[in-house]
């Protein structure tokens with residue numbers, strides 16, 4: 001459904017993304033992990049043309065994104081990022097209506113969809129009339145997810161979407177998103193630097209380093225046959241942390 005082939009992007013002489021290729025099928029979530037500056041965000045932004053590649057190609061459902069109007073393309077792709085980007089002077093309902101208004105939907109159709117979207121992300125209908133400042137971080141991020149889903153996209157791009165949430169909220173929003181994207185059969189690319197999050201949410205993980213995709217596979221494949229010591233260490237991190245946490249919590253029982 002999403003096919004990325006030989007994607008390359010330079011900034012001055014520096015290669016931000018170098019010859020990256022992968023495919024993400026319908027209903028599949030690919031997590032891109034890697035150090036800060038490894039090219040994850042740039043890769044994501046080349047899928048919805050917020051950044052244009054110097055070389056390579058992206059197709060979505062068989063169509064080359066370069067042949068589409070970037071605005072039309074972006075309206076067909078859900079995009080969620082860490083700085084949620086809700087409009088502060090608009091209510092939740094108005095925020096959710098923005099992408100639908102751009103699509104020329106009628107008032108009635110938008111109202112019905114807003115109600116549907118709030119239910120989809122498990123927010124109380126009463127939140128519709130609140131302003132973003134009156135919501136918790138987790139609620140705001142759910143609105144961000146709902147807005148990205150407003151136009152029923154088949155493709156979703158998420159850039160460290162839950163990074164700013166406190167741990168309990170994060171856990172809840174992660175699980176709710178996991179159920180949602182499976183139910184909707186979305187093809188999703190999810191950028192995170194949190195390995196535990198990647199292992200929990202992803203069907204496959206792509207490890208990026210200095211602009212290159214050094215390995216891609218299921219979490220179990222990467223753990224079983226890492227291409228090098230760095231990937232091995234990366235995959236072992238959540239396990240090591242889980243062991244340590246269990247040891248400390250369980251002491252003596």
Ligand SMILES: Nc1ncnc2c1ncn2[C@@H]1O[C@H](COP(=O)(O)OP(=O)(O)O)[C@@H](O)[C@H]1O
Pocket residue numbers: 011014015016017034035036037038039040041042043
């Ligand atoms: N607009 C830009 N101008 C110049 N350099 C950029 C720009 N965007 C990204 N880069 C550089 O490209 C590299 C990859 O960045 P990025 O894709 O944001 O990495 P990540 O999301 O993995 O942290 C970094 O070296 C970054 O400094």
Ligand SMILES: [Mg+2]
Pocket residue numbers: 040041042
């Ligand atoms: Mg980034």
